[in-house]
Amino acid sequence: MYNVYMQKNFSEKVINRLTLYHCILRDYITEGKEYISSKQIATLLRIDDSQVRKDINLLNNSGKSRVGYIVKELKTSIEKSLGFEKTKKACIIGAGNLGMALAKYDNFTSYGLNIISLFDNDKNKIGKEINGKKIIDIKNLPEIALRDGTDIAILTVPGMFAQQTANLIIKSNIKYIWNFTPTVLEVPADVQVWNENLMGTFLQFTYNI
Amino acid sequence: MYNVYMQKNFSEKVINRLTLYHCILRDYITEGKEYISSKQIATLLRIDDSQVRKDINLLNNSGKSRVGYIVKELKTSIEKSLGFEKTKKACIIGAGNLGMALAKYDNFTSYGLNIISLFDNDKNKIGKEINGKKIIDIKNLPEIALRDGTDIAILTVPGMFAQQTANLIIKSNIKYIWNFTPTVLEVPADVQVWNENLMGTFLQFTYNI
Numbered sequence: 258m259y260n261v262y263m264q265k266n267f268s269e270k271v272i273n274r275l276t277l278y279h280c281i282l283r284d285y286i287t288e289g290k291e292y293i294s295s296k297q298i299a300t301l302l303r304i305d306d307s308q309v310r311k312d313i314n315l316l317n318n319s320g321k322s323r324v325g326y327i328v329k330e331l332k333t334s335i336e337k338s339l340g341f342e343k344t345k346k347a348c349i350i351g352a353g354n355l356g357m358a359l360a361k362y363d364n365f366t367s368y369g370l371n372i373i374s375l376f377d378n379d380k381n382k383i384g385k386e387i388n389g390k391k392i393i394d395i396k397n398l399p400e401i402a403l404r405d406g407t408d409i410a411i412l413t414v415p416g417m418f419a420q421q422t423a424n425l426i427i428k429s430n431i432k433y434i435w436n437f438t439p440t441v442l443e444v445p446a447d448v449q450v451w452n453e454n455l456m457g458t459f460l461q462f463t464y465n466i
Numbered sequence: 467m468y469n470v471y472m473q474k475n476f477s478e479k480v481i482n483r484l485t486l487y488h489c490i491l492r493d494y495i496t497e498g499k500e501y502i503s504s505k506q507i508a509t510l511l512r513i514d515d516s517q518v519r520k521d522i523n524l525l526n527n528s529g530k531s532r533v534g535y536i537v538k539e540l541k542t543s544i545e546k547s548l549g550f551e552k553t554k555k556a557c558i559i560g561a562g563n564l565g566m567a568l569a570k571y572d573n574f575t576s577y578g579l580n581i582i583s584l585f586d587n588d589k590n591k592i593g594k595e596i597n598g599k600k601i602i603d604i605k606n607l608p609e610i611a612l613r614d615g616t617d618i619a620i621l622t623v624p625g626m627f628a629q630q631t632a633n634l635i636i637k638s639n640i641k642y643i644w645n646f647t648p649t650v651l652e653v654p655a656d657v658q659v660w661n662e663n664l665m666g667t668f669l670q671f672t673y674n675i
Contacts, residue, residue: 269670276666281650301650339669354570358563364625364648368665370672408675416573435671439573441490441510451671453664456577457485460548461478462644462660463579466617 267315267338274312275335277302282332292325341369346407347435350422351414352377352392355437359411360387373405395425402429409433416440476524476547483521484544486511491541501534550578555616556644559631560623561586561601564646568620569596582614604634611638618642625649 267275278298285293295313299306313326316338320330336342349356352375359365360375375387376395383394393401401407410426412419412434419440426434427448434450436442442450476484487507494502504522508515522535525547529539545551558565561584568574569584584596585604592603602610610616619635621628621643628649635643636657643659645651651659 267673272670272673273663273666276663276669277650277661280648280663284649301652340673343675345672345675354563354567358567361563364665365668368668370668409672433672433675435668439489440493441486443510449671451667452486453667454482454485454489455662456573457482458660458662459574459577459579459644460485461481462658463554463618463642464476464481464549466552466554466642 271312271315272339274302274304274308275316275339278309278312279332279335279339282328282335285328286332291328292322293328293331294325297325341367344369344371345409346371346373346405347409347411348372348374348376348398348402348405348407348431349411349413350376350395350398350426351412352379352382352387353413353415356411356413357387359413360390363388370409372411373407374401395422398425399429402431407431409435411435411437412442413437480521480524481548483511483513483517484525484548487518487521488541488544488548491537491544494537495541500537501531502537502540503534506534550576553578553580554618555580555582555614556618556620557581557583557585557607557611557614557616557640558620558622559585559604559607559635560621561588561591561596562622562624565620565622566596568622569599572597579618581620582616583610604631607634608638611640616640618644620644620646622646 281298281301282293295306295309298309316334318331318334320327347370349360349372356375360372365372372390375390375392376398377383377392378395382392385392410431412422414422416438419438420442423434423442423444427444432448434442434448435453436450437453439456441452444450490507490510491502504515504518507518522540525543527540527543529536556579558569558581565584569581574581581599584599584601585607586592586601587604591601594601619640621631623631625647628647629651632643632651632653636653641657643651643657644662645659646662648665650661653659
């Protein structure tokens with residue numbers, strides 16, 4: 258079926274802001290609030306309210322009343338526009354603290370990120386269960402990824418093992434790597450890497466402290 | 467003393483790229499490589515090599531030879547330009563998996579981020595040690611933050627406790643919050659929040675999958 262929501266192409270900045278609006282809306286719903294104004298969103302995020310209105314105008318959002326946007330409808334508009342319902346299958350590679358934190362993060366599912374497996378090479382961890390998912394021997398990655406049709410590998414191994422693990426991910430025919438390691442990976446042209454550059458974020462934030 | 471490196475004002479995008487170049491250079495040093503070309507950096511990051519040269523030209527970097535940049539000197543130039551030596555004191559609030567992962571991340575120190583304390587409200591965790599740092603009762607945050615002169619609070623508590631914990635951080639006179647929770651915080655004008663919007667990143671990355 259033709260989906261009117263998926264026509265748009267949002268820039269990365271717009272996607273980033275819409276996700277933050279979505280967090281605010283979710284909290285408003287928890288608090289039982291029905292309406293929200295662009296000014297309220299803008300104040301929380303310290304941006305201009307004309308920016309908020311401009312972003313929301315990009316959505317096919319009908320839930321506007323005299324007292325503000327209808328929280329539930331705006332939330333649904335964002336979810337449809339950003340494709341939350343397009344589920345992607347991901348595996349986490351590296352069951353250390355960060356991998357565990359991500360495996361336990363139930364929020365992912367509502368954004369369409371379905372963590373279906375968890376891999377490690379540590380015999381003491383293999384077989385244990387985290388949030389309903391068994392930790393599998395990394396050796397079995399190619400076979401399991403093929404069986405499950407895994408789209409994304411979330412890489413949370415120590416930096417020194419990052420490249421060799423990436424090589425195994427590539428062999429497993431996974432085309433998207435969300436890289437949480439501090440190593441820049443070498444990958445073939447048909448594989449895309451998203452570097453979650455935590456230290457870059459930190460330096461952007463603290464540069465002027 | 468007047469520091470020639472600190473005159474520049476880098477944009478967030480430049481800071482982000484320079485941090486990634488730094489990761490590459492660190493790995494080159496580990497591998498014993500002495501020189502690197504803008505082309506090599508550009509290929510790894512899939513950006514244009516003219517962009518790499520432009521970024522490096524912003525640094526006070528003298529280490530250029532006919533065979534490329536001198537890896538060690540370029541690394542030092544980036545560190546000085548981005549102020550890695552300006553140490554900031556941070557505490558982690560929330561000793562769950564994510565907080566633990568960040569507490570164990572030794573890399574932070576080389577970027578000038580010094581994690582000096584770790585807080586939680588769980589009696590089973592208080593008193594335990596993570597990476598040489600004792601977990602302290604969150605009740606003592608105002609007192610400890612004042613004593614230590616803590617600059618940054620890294621917030622890794624569950625979303626539903628985010629705002630009340632932020633209120634305590636504000637009371638403790640900490641002016642910078644690195645927010646890993648999915649909650650948008652309400653803070654006074656003199657407090658800055660950096661939202662580590664993991665789901666925003668994810669959606670930017672997977673929007674076209």
